[in-house]
Amino acid sequence: MTSPQHILPDPLVGLSGAALDRLMPLHVWLSPKGQIVRAGPTFRKMVREADIIGGSIFDLMKLKRPRLVSKLPDLMALQGQRLTLMLNTAPHLTLRGMVVALPGDSGAFMNISLGVSFAEAVAEWHLTLRDFSPCDQTVDLLYLREASALTSHESRMLTERLEAARIVAEQQALTDTLTGLANRRAMDTALARTLSNPQARYGLMHMDLDYFKRVNDTLGHAAGDHVLAHVAKVLRSEVRRGDIVARVGGDEFVLLFRDCDDPDLLDRIAQRLIRRLEQPTVFEGKTCRISASIGTTLSSYYTKPTVDQLLSDADQALYASKNRGRARHTFYTPDLAPG
Amino acid sequence: MHGLVNRALQEFVKDTYGADIWGEVRDQAALPFDEFESMLHYDIRLTKLTIDAASAVLHKDAASLLEDVGSWLVSNPAQESIRRLLRFGGTTFLDFLQSLEELPGRARMALPDLDMPEIVLQTDTPGRFKLEIRWALDGMGSVLLGALRGMADDYGALVVLEAEPGREGAEIVVIDLLDAQFAAGRTFELDAQMR
Numbered sequence: 001m002t003s004p005q006h007i008l009p010d011p012l013v014g015l016s017g018a019a020l021d022r023l024m025p026l027h028v029w030l031s032p033k034g035q036i037v038r039a040g041p042t043f044r045k046m047v048r049e050a051d052i053i054g055g056s057i058f059d060l061m062k063l064k065r066p067r068l069v070s071k072l073p074d075l076m077a078l079q080g081q082r083l084t085l086m087l088n089t090a091p092h093l094t095l096r097g098m099v100v101a102l103p104g105d106s107g108a109f110m111n112i113s114l115g116v117s118f119a120e121a122v123a124e125w126h127l128t129l130r131d132f133s134p135c136d137q138t139v140d141l142l143y144l145r146e147a148s149a150l151t152s153h154e155s156r157m158l159t160e161r162l163e164a165a166r167i168v169a170e171q172q173a174l175t176d177t178l179t180g181l182a183n184r185r186a187m188d189t190a191l192a193r194t195l196s197n198p199q200a201r202y203g204l205m206h207m208d209l210d211y212f213k214r215v216n217d218t219l220g221h222a223a224g225d226h227v228l229a230h231v232a233k234v235l236r237s238e239v240r241r242g243d244i245v246a247r248v249g250g251d252e253f254v255l256l257f258r259d260c261d262d263p264d265l266l267d268r269i270a271q272r273l274i275r276r277l278e279q280p281t282v283f284e285g286k287t288c289r290i291s292a293s294i295g296t297t298l299s300s301y302y303t304k305p306t307v308d309q310l311l312s313d314a315d316q317a318l319y320a321s322k323n324r325g326r327a328r329h330t331f332y333t334p335d336l337a338p339g
Numbered sequence: 340m341h342g343l344v345n346r347a348l349q350e351f352v353k354d355t356y357g358a359d360i361w362g363e364v365r366d367q368a369a370l371p372f373d374e375f376e377s378m379l380h381y382d383i384r385l386t387k388l389t390i391d392a393a394s395a396v397l398h399k400d401a402a403s404l405l406e407d408v409g410s411w412l413v414s415n416p417a418q419e420s421i422r423r424l425l426r427f428g429g430t431t432f433l434d435f436l437q438s439l440e441e442l443p444g445r446a447r448m449a450l451p452d453l454d455m456p457e458i459v460l461q462t463d464t465p466g467r468f469k470l471e472i473r474w475a476l477d478g479m480g481s482v483l484l485g486a487l488r489g490m491a492d493d494y495g496a497l498v499v500l501e502a503e504p505g506r507e508g509a510e511i512v513v514i515d516l517l518d519a520q521f522a523a524g525r526t527f528e529l530d531a532q533m534r
Contacts, residue, residue, distance in 0.1 A: 119530075122529045122530050123530040123532060126528070126530070127529055127530075128430075128527075128528070128529055129427075129429070129430045129527070129529060130430055139427060139529070140427075140448075142427070142529055143424060143427040143445065143448075144448050144449065146420070146423065146424065146427075146531055147424055147445075147448065147449030147450075148449055150420050150424075150449070151378075151449055151450055154343075154377045154378050155378050157377075158376055158377070158378045158379075161376075
């Protein structure tokens, strides 16, 4: 069994110039000396010269890979290989090509495509749909490039809208994300609601951690975060349902005890909190030691207090605790007021 | 249904009739959000409810409404990108018509999850074509009819378009191409920056 191709010589095809132009608008037909015999319409458009017939191909383009070549025999040696070349009209754009020999040493035939710089090439030479053969997928690539630019634009818009919504949600959030406690906004709202009832009885505690900065600085932020989560757990376990615990700053907490203005009870709670927080915790093998200073004010001290006044008075009591040597609990009294 | 489809409907209503009318459509369709997002997917019932609501609010039958959506998609300057993508289909309106069967594949090149209709083009007699369209919802035939009218203008071709009742869920658009080069049409540069 022998295939017909083994018997018959490689058959030759004759094509008119017009047919070549349509099939391969980027072809160049070269004489044995490397002169241009004819060239496709898109190639002519790209070299921007009306009269190229008879000129040397090496005056119009440079071969970059596999190697620099300036004579036809050297070019012919690269027959069938993938060529990387540039036209002198746009030396920054690398094109792709292939060359084959014509029968009987009558010259060479080269075909070119735009390669990966297709979009820049189309812009550079103002190419249109008519400059490409329907078999050339460059136009599909352009289409795809434009379509995917559109869809990524849409995706980016979606991401931006989601990000804006996330920021709004965060601004409206009532929870401190690190500890899961209430945040300052939630505490302000809860206090305002409590104050709207003139009969309400409550205690307001302001707590600040002692030595927390030292933990953060010496053991790292992860250890600091671990301590804050631990503190949140302790605080939550010491309050009743209906009381509110908020983290209002880096290591500052506010506790609102509802229906409770008993100084003895609140002092016992504060002392127990300090004791429990002073018990060291271990994070990744490292021991974290902190303590806490607390200041408390009570509804019974006021006739018609404001949120700001309550917070400020609890804060002053807290600083009195700090001044007395930390790890203490102090009730507000008017003589704590500065000045 | 892909968000792009829903959003096209929404933007058409907003652009043509105003944001207040879109608000009415949204309320009547009882959509659980203000606007469709183009990159999300929605239950097809929401798309159908929106079409019905728009049709009721605008006192237009669904076919005329969707035909207007189709025209708007390809001729509104803000949607220039869609016209451009369609013009990649061919140099002449005839080339463009013959590329329509490729349209779903082309759309999926960019968005693999886009709900595109099935399109079959038949040549009846020279100059007369039949487009058979199948989609998850009724009305894609009307959208295409409107879009084809817009694209014929774009190419400068003179055509007569008509919807014909189809069989087994298919919609049919009959296209009579009277003069492929009736007017100059609009230019199309492959390079988007040349616009």
